[in-house]
Amino acid sequence: MSPSEIKLPDYRSLAPAVAARFERIRERPVILSVRDLKKSFGANGSTHVVFDHLSLEIHRREFICAVGPSGCGKSTLARIVAGLDEASGGEILLNGESVAGPGPDRGMVFQGYTLFPWLTVKRNVMFGLQMSGKAPSTADTEARQWLDMVGLSKFEESYPHELSGGMKQRVAIARALANNPRILIMDEPFGALDAQTRAQMQNYLLQIWKKVDVTILFITHDLDEAAFLSDRIIVMGVNPGGIREVIENPVPRPRSPAQFISPEFLALKKRLEHHIHPPVEGEPAEKLPMIKLTDAGDEVE
């Protein structure tokens, strides 16, 4: 029996505890509200519309994951919310106020490593604090606290190139959080890490999120990651671009890797996979043309 044949519960049926949690989240104030967002590239004539009429509301301390196939506009959405790209239409409201351009109220962690190589780990974390005019001694103390939280106190005087990829991203998270942003935008932050480090980082992130009053918009193409981390999952698509479905994650918190085989988790993942790799009706997957380059008689299948 293959996993797809196992009888799974409906991904929309929430356990009472989970449903109650979503009820509580909905009662919280809306931190980020995206209204009728449109983004197109290229001048008149050959415009490429990435998405249009994209609307979304994120509540305080909610953990939102956005998934979708490559090129569906996940990064574009993240960058517009962060203020790094301009929208072609619509608006972004933060705490009810319209925002344009980047600012310290929206922190960002990028997929690539963007720690400043000329600053020590501690000074990287102090950067935003100094930009907002905090006294050096205050910034120093706060930076140490943040490094403590991500477990990197021992490396405060190291330079970024002396850290591993996972450690760099932990510093990047600390650096973004030190600014006390209303929302933390993370664009595939663990995409460049190996599987083991990535799993570790997901755990770290959940622990940090529990301790800090921050709302997270987490972009990923890893469905397991989205299912493991999120409260709600935004599924985006291409042609036409935009949000396909917003799913309330049925997996109860606190999360643990053991839940990867729980029925809710599998049901959710099956639904996500249905969106990302839709089954093509009728015809089987296209076969690659067969040209045989070996005749050693060692059939591999």
Place this chain on the structure above:
Amino acid sequence: MANHDWLGLKQELPRRRRLLLTAASFLAPLLVWCVLSYVPWVWHPLMHITDAGSVDYFSTGLDVPRATFFQEVAKAQAAGLDVPQGDRVNPPYLPAPHEVVRAFYTAFKTPPRLQDEPWLHQSLGHSIRTIFLGFFFSSLIGLPLGILSGTYRFFAKLQEPFIEFFRYLPAPAFGALCVAILGIEDAPKIAIIVIGTFFQQVLVIANSVRKVDPALIEAAQTLGASKWKLVSRVVIPASITDVYTDMRILLGWAWTYLIVAEVVGTMSGITLFINQQARYRNFDNVYAAIAMIGIIGLTTDIFLAWLGTVLFPWKKKNRKPRTHTLFPLFDPIPLNPPKRKEVQLEAHVAQ
């Protein structure tokens, strides 16, 4: 290490081999020079006459071509007269290594022939001063303009097209103008070095600044940096190591303009020294003076490279402890960082 390939494409050579090759790069040309100078049957196109014999136009101490000498020897033998004697020598413009090495010492010790002529060290000092001032004035304007141009497209478009045009004009072409405007002393010489350096400097530095990773700027923006802070706290530190390397290379170029600059107006500095010594046919001194330029240039550059590793500690790739003190001059590796962690730890344990 044992099966390390000497000609491996990508792998870094072991340190011993790097030093060996560095030494070889200097020793190989020196060896050629030694062979030419000390092996009598290699080249040595002249005969230094020790005994003129019966040849009336020969005299002791005269250098004559070998062919002429042996013709005369043959003639003398045929006539049964005294045969001239001589040794194979090189022309005076190729002194032997030991003569040049001796000149390094004697050139500094020998007083100039005329009262108002400079000593070698004075000539060198004058040249270094000219270079330094020229490079300083060029950088004073070139550095900010380059950074501005590399940061803002507005300034790039505003100044780079003209600079692109101007940098094709050879600096020496401005010699006569500089003299007419600035007189015949040091000012026109410094101006030539400025003209030779400045335009390249703006373009090269703008280019390095432009290469700053945009992701770093975006990261800084999301952390609340804007406008001038973005330039002073991100763009400049992010490009400073490249700009520093550019400045080192540009300083090397400034040296190549020195000799041209020093013949403008009244000849001065090391150029004057070289010219006079050549006129007196003290070719060993000429070579010593030319080599001095190379030595000063190279040591400055090695010093600046080392200074770079001190100024920009984040560039240290492998913080290995330094074991020798002399050789690293030619192969600078970063100094070991202060071991703050361990010290703290020990203090902790001690408590």
